[in-house]
Amino acid sequence: MEPNPIRILIADDHAIFRDGLRRLLATQEDFQVIAEASDGKDAIALATELKPDVLLLDLAMPRVPGMEVLRELARQELPLRTILLTAAIQPFAVTTALQLGARGIVLKASPPELLLKSIRSVCEGQFWVGSEPVSAWARSGQPSGGGFGLTSREVEIIAAIKEGNSNREIASKLAISEETVKRHLSNIYGKLGVSSRLELAVLASEQRLGAE
Numbered sequence: 699m700e701p702n703p704i705r706i707l708i709a710d711d712h713a714i715f716r717d718g719l720r721r722l723l724a725t726q727e728d729f730q731v732i733a734e735a736s737d738g739k740d741a742i743a744l745a746t747e748l749k750p751d752v753l754l755l756d757l758a759m760p761r762v763p764g765m766e767v768l769r770e771l772a773r774q775e776l777p778l779r780t781i782l783l784t785a786a787i788q789p790f791a792v793t794t795a796l797q798l799g800a801r802g803i804v805l806k807a808s809p810p811e812l813l814l815k816s817i818r819s820v821c822e823g824q825f826w827v828g829s830e831p832v833s834a835w836a837r838s839g840q841p842s843g844g845g846f847g848l849t850s851r852e853v854e855i856i857a858a859i860k861e862g863n864s865n866r867e868i869a870s871k872l873a874i875s876e877e878t879v880k881r882h883l884s885n886i887y888g889k890l891g892v893s894s895r896l897e898l899a900v901l902a903s904e905q906r907l908g909a910e
Contacts, residue, residue, distance in 0.1 A: 701728070703727070703728050703729055703730040704728055704729050704730065704751045704752055704817065704818075704821055705730050705732045705748075705750045705751045705752070706723060706729055706730065706731050706732065706750055706751065706752045706753075706754060706817070707731075707732060707733050707734070707735065707741070707744055707745055707748060707750040707752070707753045707754070707778075708720060708723075708731060708733075708734045708735070708754050709734070709735040709736075709738070709740070709741035709744075709753060709754065709755045709756060709759065709767070710734075710735075710736070710754070710755075710756040710759075710783065711736050711737055711756060711758075711759055711760050712756075713736070715756075715806075716734050716736075719754065720734065722810050722813070722814075723814075726814060728818075729814075729817070732748055732750055733748055733750070736760075737759055737760045737761040737762065738759035738760065738761050738762025738763060738764065738766060738767045739761045739762045740761075741753070741755060741759065741762070741767050742762065742767055742770050742771065745771055745776060745778060746774060746776065749776060749777065749778065750778055751778060751779065751821060752778065752779050752780075752781065752817055752820065752821065753771075753778050753779070753780045753781070754781050754783055754817075755767060755768070755780050755781065755782055755783065756782075756783050756784070757782050757783065757784035757787065757791075758784070758785075764782060764784075765791075765794065765795065765798065768780060768782075768795060768798035768799055768800055769798050771799065772798050772799040779801040779802070779820040779821060780799060780800050780801060780802075781800070781801060781802035781803070781804055781813075781816060781817065781820060781826070782795055782800050782802065782803045782804070783804055783805075783806055783813075784803065784804075784805060784806065785805065785806050785807070786805070787803060787805075788862050789859060789860070789862060789895045789896050789898070789899035790859075790860055790861055790862030790899065791862075792827060792896060792899045792900055792903070793860045793899045793900070793902065793903040796825070796900060796903040797903055801820040801824075801825055801826070802816050802817075802819070802820045802825065802826035802827065803826070803827050803828065804816050804826065804828075805828065825900065827896060827897070827900050828896060846889050846890055846905075846907070847889055848886070848889060848907070851872070851882060852882055852885065852886050852889075853907065853908055854872060854908075855868055855872070855879065855882050855883065855886065856886065856898065856902050856907050856908035857908035858871060858872070858908075859895055859898055859899060859902070859908070860899055860902050860903070860908050865879045865880060865883075886898065890907075
């Protein structure tokens with residue numbers, strides 16, 4: 699018996715992009731596009747009515763922005779997995795999106811194969827950010843906020859990273875030098891097993907690291 703296809707709702711305000719996305723997904727036997735939305739309000743209505751398995755959501759949507767769509771769907775506690783599609787995104791926005799329930803973030807410039815892989819990954823329970831699944835370290839089994847051997851200063855720096863601050867801004871805020879910030883970041887990366895600010899933002903969100 700064949701497994702049920704993954705039911706997908708596409709939400710993007712550009713008709714040409716939606717058409718291309720629908721055609722791409724139609725090439726996969728395990729995918730089924732069940733509806734399309736051209737703005738955030740319609741995305742919420744269709745997601746509520748149809749309860750898709752996956753929502754492919756443009757971050758910059760008219761009427762209701764992508765982040766507000768996420769916030770509303772989180773309130774409804776719908777059993778869907780949302781993947782944000784965006785031209786660019788900052789680490790603090792990644793953190794916010796994950797806190798609001800997003801399961802994946804894919805850049806629109808990514809190869810088509812990467813999007814297909816991300817959809818299957820989130821349906822298997824993983825998180826996906828950028829070009830790879832992040833469950834290997836985002837759900838490493840560490841206790842929330844602990845178990846990593848972080849110092850209080852490192853926790854402060856993580857909190858600043860989550861807010862989108864640059865090294866210079868962090869140095870000014872904490873009254874330390876930029877070199878000291880870089881040294882702390884190097885130590886943080888080593889302790890958490892990450893290699894970029896983006897990965898750090900995702901893991902910090904997952905594990906609730908950094909002062910609230």
